[in-house]
Amino acid sequence: MKRKRKRASSPAPSGPVTLPLPGFVAVREEAAARVERLLRYRFHDRSLLEEALTHQSFAAASYQRLEFVGDAALGLAFSNYLYVTNPTVGPGTLSTLRAANINTEKLARVAVRHDLYPLLRRNCPRLDLLAGQFIESVKQELEDDLGTTPYGGSDVKAPKVLADIVEAIAAAVYVDCKFNLEKLWKVTRFLFEPIITAETIDEKPVSTLHELCQKLGKDLEFKPRQTGGTTVVDVIVGGVLVGMGSSKQMGIAKLNATRDALSKLLGGGNQQVLTTGVGNGEGVEVGELRECKQKLNEQCSKKHWPKPIFKLEKEDGPAHDTTFVYSVQVETQGGTCVTIGEPMSRVKDPENSGAHKMLQHLMKL
Structure with missing residues (x-):
């Protein structure tokens, strides 16, 4: 049995800042290139990716519309996958498995694992503080927990912005490939590994x-x-x-x-x-x-x-x-x-x- 390290509590958002704030990739071409290298996918329309990496505190043309699409697209992609791979499982369990794989806590950890927050254009110090606290807290979790703790596990609640980034990037791929759900799943599936299954769901x-x-x-x-x-x-x-x-x-x-x-x-x-x-x-x-x-x-x-x-x-x-x-x-x-x-x-x-x-x-x- 693996022993887990004791997690240190992070300071409250209103307390003194003792953690290093997340970095920022100022060169936008490099930010886009990092995502393309990560996904092994070359965008036909890079403006979609730039939109996906822009928070509303930075510009009016932010990731919000893409995040809306990404939420639905990932939900459908996981529904298809879980339906095919769990032929004897009922709808209640399928819904729980889908939520376990794409809830805010899980998606936020995807963003932390792949270092996506520094790629986001933003202008909100409080956002940096909240994201920074969560990132530092998650880094204290064991590697196994980082992928398989679908409902939390750190002492800090996952900021929604981290999950939004993942959904927006997924939507950028989905729109760029002409709404091809199979292509979206092929390109992004690895981000969510290990996928929570009926056998591994954390009970x-x-x-x-x-x-x-x-x-x-x-x-x-x-x-x-x-x-x-x-x-x-x-x-x-x-x-x-x-x-x-x-x-x-x-x-x-x-x-x-x-x-x-x-x-x-x-x-x-x-x-x-x-x-x-x-x-x-x-x-x-x-x-x-x-x-x-x-x-x-x-x-x-x-x-x-x-x-x-x-x-x-x-x-x-x-x-x-x-x-x-x-x-x-x-x-x-x-x-x-x-x-x-x-x-x-x-x-x-x-x-x-x-x-x-x-x-x-x-x-x-």
């Missing part, structure tokens, strides 16, 4: 969590719920919510939630993970809620505790209606306490929700 975290709960003598329960078009799975251990995961695919949502739970349960230290679910009936007034972070900071200062640590745990929903879930960690004399807030869409409300849960817990100590 180990679930069995690991079951074994851990048995050793702890705790009951384990997975509770799925729907939020819009997304499935959210809560992991309940001993009556306490210790993890959450979301995806459009039930199987992936469960694995995301399992990984989240394991990261907290195996995090070490005297850690208590507490939360209450959405719609708990507490009826907190918004005006009161928005003061909770300040009140928590004041209480920690008064008791001479370190400042609370706020961490983005989940981000769900479309761009116009995104909700965020924050956890809050407080170091007390009795140990580490962690609470998880409710999903909220306003900028500061998710942090205040987590702070509100923490204040409630501290009052009981």
Whole structure:
């Protein structure tokens, strides 16, 4: 059995920058040539490739249209491949396998493996920071994980821009070869190797969590719920919510939630993970809620505790209606306490929700 290196946590995006920012290939002919050498494909219309390597922060003519096409084309290409290679597998499993191979986490790792981000024209320092943190985190994973961790595995969420680059490049090939799906698959398939199959799909975290709960003598329960078009799975251990995961695919949502739970349960230290679910009936007034972070900071200062640590745990929903879930960690004399807030869409409300849960817990100590 291979032993995995312990992954170091990356700083939060708002913290001091200690990582080297990703580079940039300024000579565009060289950027295009690198992609052609990688794909072993010569573009008839190189302007498609230039468009695929341009972020909207740099120019209006960005990769967005190509990314739209690439998302659909790769989905169809994988659907065809999985249908042919899995003649006895049902549609539910086929959908899970397709999502495992082309979800954001997997595609972002493709971009990291083939060093695609430096080829992107962009003008957004925050984008560089987020991409840089993820790239450094993924580099700490074992080589096997880099290709076979379809649902995550690093401590940093994959920035969508990395997956977008892969989809846009795939679309550039697809359009350049006159929408020939067979040609697209032949040119790009190697990028996604090793392809996740029914035999290799990562189910180990679930069995690991079951074994851990048995050793702890705790009951384990997975509770799925729907939020819009997304499935959210809560992991309940001993009556306490210790993890959450979301995806459009039930199987992936469960694995995301399992990984989240394991990261907290195996995090070490005297850690208590507490939360209450959405719609708990507490009826907190918004005006009161928005003061909770300040009140928590004041209480920690008064008791001479370190400042609370706020961490983005989940981000769900479309761009116009995104909700965020924050956890809050407080170091007390009795140990580490962690609470998880409710999903909220306003900028500061998710942090205040987590702070509100923490204040409630501290009052009981």
